[in-house]
Amino acid sequence: MNILLAQQNYHIGNFESNTEKILQAIAEAKAQHADLIVFGELSICGYPPRDFLEFKDFVDRSYACIEQIKQAATDIAVLVGGPARNPEIQGKNLFNAAFFLYEGEIKAEIHKTLLPTYDIFDEDRYFEPAHEWKVVEFKGKKLAITICEDIWNLGDNPLYTECPMDVLTKQNPDVMINLSASPFDYNHATNRKAIVKANVKKYGIPMFYCNTVGSQTEVIFDGASLIFDKAGNVIKEFPSFVEVLDGAILKDNNSVEGNIQIPAIQVADKENVLEKLEPTLNIAAIYDALVLGIRDYFQKMKFKQAIIGSSGGIDSAVTIALACEALGPENVRAVLMPSPYSTSHSVDDAVRLSENLNNPYDIIHIDKIYESFLSELQPIFEDRPFSVAEENIQSRTRGNLLMAIANKLGYILLNTSNKSELSTGYGTLYGDMAGGLGVLGDCYKLQVYALARYINRNEEIIPENIITKAPSAELRPNQKDSDSLPDYEVLDQILFQYIEKRNGPNDIKALGYDPALVDRTLKMVNTNEYKRNQFCPIIRISPKAYGVGRRVPIVGKYLS
Amino acid sequence: MNILLAQQNYHIGNFESNTEKILQAIAEAKAQHADLIVFGELSICGYPPRDFLEFKDFVDRSYACIEQIKQAATDIAVLVGGPARNPEIQGKNLFNAAFFLYEGEIKAEIHKTLLPTYDIFDEDRYFEPAHEWKVVEFKGKKLAITICEDIWNLGDNPLYTECPMDVLTKQNPDVMINLSASPFDYNHATNRKAIVKANVKKYGIPMFYCNTVGSQTEVIFDGASLIFDKAGNVIKEFPSFVEVLDGAILKDNNSVEGNIQIPAIQVADKENVLEKLEPTLNIAAIYDALVLGIRDYFQKMKFKQAIIGSSGGIDSAVTIALACEALGPENVRAVLMPSPYSTSHSVDDAVRLSENLNNPYDIIHIDKIYESFLSELQPIFEDRPFSVAEENIQSRTRGNLLMAIANKLGYILLNTSNKSELSTGYGTLYGDMAGGLGVLGDCYKLQVYALARYINRNEEIIPENIITKAPSAELRPNQKDSDSLPDYEVLDQILFQYIEKRNGPNDIKALGYDPALVDRTLKMVNTNEYKRNQFCPIIRISPKAYGVGRRVPIVGKYLS
Structure with missing residues (x-):
């Protein structure tokens, strides 16, 4: 049996383009004489559709696409994902489903059992869990079909009591097929391979694992679909961050035909748990994810050109370099906006950066606008000393x-704030916190440095001086980040313990960090929730990004 | 048995202040010789604690408070809400619990069964549903204790298959006690009384229903706690929007002592479903909710003073009047910022408003700042015609x-955008969309007019001209809202069908609205999600507000 996996990039709610993409892959699969083609989770409507699922109209449109797709499923079987209505009166009114289409009909409907509600996930908000589990018989093979999270409980995941494969395995399936929309983070591909391997080891049959690719606002899906033979060898690992149509032959004895990749991919037996921030970990994948995140955002929003404030600092330099890679340097406009407190080397460094990248830039001095603000505010400010108010006026003018x-000209503003700044509130609402997409908002400052080094791996693109000089907002004379913030080497590790690890103050202090610094840092994080609440979507590259996956009260008083 | 309900206002994560408040009420209840005092859902930590629950430290602190509170529960029983750890290895690691404290001990722990995941609720993210149901025996009475949503399924709620009172009723309870954190909307108090009555009718015993009061960022809890006798009469309905400690006597025959309120409150037998926007519905309650929302936000954030841009339009006028009521006029600073396109009557109207309210105001002309922006941008803008760019420069300058x-001076900026504008994207990011709290963001324009009439019910506070003139943003010559938007009488109804009713385009057209206008309106809503995503928290007064309760993709293509 020739099984193909379609690792595709969907656009949420864009039924026309998703269906067209699915139909094209079916046509190509037919040309390749495939028996079965597998698409990703909720492929028809895109994942995650969120509250669009509350609209009957939205679900109707999805069903209409299934009607269309099943016409093409004649001499090939098609496994495609979409919401399915629950015919029962009680319980959530939808299932997260896979439709098995063949001979122009819906032959089977498979429902997802394990509905994640952690981090970015909200599946219990919309979906009823599966009530029954049946293998699908097709051309003499029994297919155990599951959806994404369904394979993440092998009986030992504390979040779940159900284990759908434990039920299906009693029906003697020949192969496992999983339709996923499993998001990227810098540690997730490792863990995903480990869990697929663990399933194969436990159930003793091969696994065809089809993941989605592409960016959905803040969430990046990396693809990296997998085919494992029943011995736990990787037969195929699809490339990350690109669309792929590929597959393998499931033979009569349930062996999988296809060369075992050379060199053989080592897959860990257990998931990898990070105990501390490792700033250079999978930095190339982070780079690729950010480039995809920018490119896909622009393509799906139908924009071509980005504008970025260029300060001569490392955050804007890395953002500009990423945007040039994603959109082409001719589509990235850097704007240098020196104030009275900007140093000349900042302007020089920013100019050199754009010369290296060959992207257009402008210089607008903000001195006069700044002066006009101060002049109009003088009757109210009177002779009060310079404060954060004057700093913020400069930032908001920019x-x-x-x-x-x-x-005026049709750009999207890309934001350059990093995760260390966003955590501590070291930024100006409506100023340097403005923008449509936060490129570095999930990268700690140490990861921004690692990205800069990665960008410069072959040649100096980001001027060395930008990487080596002390970071500064340059909003008052001789300002340095270190005037207000702890050293990033310490700060980022404390933040990682609090944000990613959910450790409380005592746990973090027990790791040896200065108690006063821990308290001060956690207080900064919690008192600045109101700022992050108004921030743009952030491209997610970690297991815990600010945004939809981290939901904390704004008005509260915990560690603050 | 003398049962008191403590309708209190908690601060999320502020364990010290919440515990102090609980202990004070216990002391007062003892002085009143009460047998039992009941607090609200998750009263110890405040509701909703959201992802703070993922911190072991946070739950530890809550347990420490229970230790403290149970010392006070000696000759009085105390029912208090807090997270409880799930001792099982599998399933969510917490329950949403009520602790029954007596004789200095935890005598019983009651777990919530029905965990809402719709609208603002995320309870499946954190909590395991109850596994067992037992009445609590106390002084010869059997108490059927439930938590909030638990009473909202009488066997016919399609969201749920469980019905905890159906289980408890088999143990022959004498009384129902419910600990709630049930949020306000302009229709909810009616429906809450209907559901309490329906429970009383079904199970034939009295109900003591204790609701929380106060604002938690965007969500308003109105209190309005209820005591029903077993016949379905309202014995007590607590006032809304204030803290109250009150109760009634549960007698030996399970009748409830306390005068039936005169005039007898009529309670509907069924929940009330709105088919269209009724702009004046419960406008006094909306007013009170908004005042509480502002006041509580400031108190909990430890701020005293608000600043508001005063345009001479109705949205800013109503916001200023509400803020004056909430904070005192001396604490509300209005800033008039006329541009070259402002009409003289706007300034006059805004001045007269502040004279009526007796709140301080400033006038800052933005012409010079605006000119300095245009001058610096001239090399880029060249001779391109006036566009939304110039409009936005004015708004962002403000x-x-x-x-x-x-x-500079320590104010919180209150935002004045209404729900009609936010729906259609008729506002400027970082300009008139700036602010810490959205006062009118859940009120359609027609409701803003109703609020203005309500504010003027005794005397002219908002100058009549502000109410009667045609709305305008005044960002270009002779601009009117009606140049860009449909009439609010039509627009608001279409929006209500789409936002509140989740009707799709065909359903709305079937109601008789112009098809092209429906399509245009829905497209405006969906393409402006990126703007609302960066908006501040909005005081929620409807069943479906923008913010935490409405989660839609930003990058998507549905009806757009």
């Missing part, structure tokens, strides 16, 4: 200029 | 001025 150019 | 004054 935000206004960038947005004005974006509005 | 945002910058307001934030500068707020930063």
Whole structure:
């Protein structure tokens, strides 16, 4: 049996384009004489559709696409994902389903059992878990079909009491097929391979694992679909971050034909749990994810060009380099906006960066606008000393200029704030926190440095001086980040313990960090929730990003 | 048995202040010789604690408070809400629990069964549903104790298959006691009384229903706790939006002592479903909710003073009047910022408003700042015609001025955008969309008018001209809202069908609205999700507000 996996990039709610993409792959699979083609989880509507699922109209449109797709499923079987209505009166009104289409009919409907509700997931909000589990018989093979999270409990996952494969295995399946929309983070591909391997080892049959690729606002799906033989060898690992149509032959004895990849991919037996931030871990994959995140956001929003404030600092330099890779340097406009407190080397460094990248840039001095603000505010400010108010006026003037150019000429403003800044509130709402997409908002400062080194791996793209000089917001004379913040080597590790590991103050102090610094850091994180709440979507590259996956009260008083 | 309900206002994560408040009420209840005092759902930590529950440290602190509170539960029983650890290895690691404290001990722990995941709720993210149901025996009475949502399925709620009272009723309870954190909306108090009555009718015993009061960022809890006798009469309905300690006597024959309120409150037998927007419905309650929302936000954030941009339009006028009521007029600073396109009557109207309210105001002309922006941007804008870019520069200049004054002098900026504008994207990011709290963001324009009439019910506070003139953003010559938007009488009804009713385009057209207008309106809503995503928290007064309760993809293509 020739099974193909379609690792595709869907657009949420864009039924027309998703269906067209699915039909094209079916046509190609037919040309390759495939018996079965497998698509990703909720492929028809895109994942995650979120509250669009509350609209009957949305689900109707999805069903209409199934009607269309099943016409093409004649001499080939098609496994495609979409919401399915629950005919029962009680319980959630939808299932997260896979439709098995063959001979122009819906031959089977498979429902997802394990509905994740952690981090970015909200599946219990919409879906009823499966009530029954049946293998699908097709051309003499019994297919055990599951959806994404269903394979993440092998009986020992504390989140779940059900284990759908434990039920299916009693029906003597020949192969496992999983339709996923499993998001990227810098540690997840490792863990995903480990869990697929663990399933293969436990149930003793091969696994065809089809993952989605592409960016959905903040969440990146990396693809990296997998085919394992029944011995636990990787037969195929699809490339990450690109669309692929590929597969393997499931033979009569349930062996899988296809060369075992050379060199053989080593797959860990257990998931990998990070105990501390490792800033260079999988930095190439992070780079690729960010580039995909930018590119896909622009393509799906039907924009071509980005505008970015270029300060001469490392965050804007890395963002500009990423945007040039994603969109082409001719589509990335850097705007240098020196204030009275900007140093000349900052302007020089920013100019050199754009010369290296060959992207257009402008220089707009903000001194006069800044002075006009101060002059109009003088009757209210009177002779009060310089404070954060004056710093923020500069930052917000830059935000206004960038947005004005974006509005006038049709750019999207990319934001350059990093996760260390966002954590501590070291940024200006409506100023340097403005933008449509947060490129580095899930990268700690140490990871931004690692990205800069990675970008410069072959040649100096980011001027060395940008990487080596002390970070500064340059909003008052001789300002340095270190005036307000702990050293990033310490700060980022404390933040990682709090954000990613959910450790409380005592746990973090027990790791040896200065108690006062721990308290001060956690307080900064919690008192600045109101700022992050107004921040744009952040491309997610970690297991815990700010945004939809981290939901904390704004008005609260915990560690603050 | 003398049972008191403590309708209290908690602060999320502020264990010290919540515990102190609980202990004070216990002391007062002892003085009143009460047998039992009942607090709200998750009263110890505040509701909703959201992802704070993922911190072991947070749950530890809650347990420490129970230890403290149980010392006070000696000659009085105390029912208090908090997270409880699930001792099982599998399943979610917490229950949403009520602790029954007596004789200095935890005598019983009651777990919530029905965990809502719709709208603002995320309870499946954190909590395991109850595994067992037992009445609590106390002083010869059997108490059927449930938590909030547990009473919202009488066997016919399609969301749920469980019905905890159906189990408890088999143990012959004498009384129902419910600990709630049930949020306000303009229709909810009616429905809450109907559901309590339906429970009383079905199970034939009295109900003591204790609800929380107060604002938690965007969500308002109105209190309005209820005591019903077993015949379905309202014995007590607590006032809304204030803290109350009150109760009734449960007599030996399970009758409830306390005068039936005169005039007898009529309670509907069924929940009330709104088929269209009724702009004046419960406008007094909406007013009170908004005042509480503002006041509580400031108190919990430890701020005293608000700053508001005053345009001479109705949205800012209503916001300023609400803020004056919530904070005192001396604490509300209005800033008039006329541009070259402002009409003189706007300034006059805004001045007269602040004279009526007796709140301080400033006038800052933005012409010079605006000119300095245009001058610096001239090399980029060249001779392109006036566009939304120039409009937005004015709006963002105002945002910058307001934030500068707020930063310098310690104000919170209140936002004045209404739900009609936010729905259609008729506002400027970082401009008139700036602010810490959205006062009117859940009120359609027609409701804003109703609020203005309500505010003026005794005397003209909002100048009549503000209410009667045609709405305008005044960002270009002779601009009117009606240049860009449909009439609010039609627009608001279409929006209500789409947002509140989740009707799709065909359903709305079938109601008789112009098809092209429906399509255009829904497209405006969906393409402007990126703007609302960066908006501040909105005080929620409807069953479906923008914010945590409405989660839709930003990058998507559905009806857009």
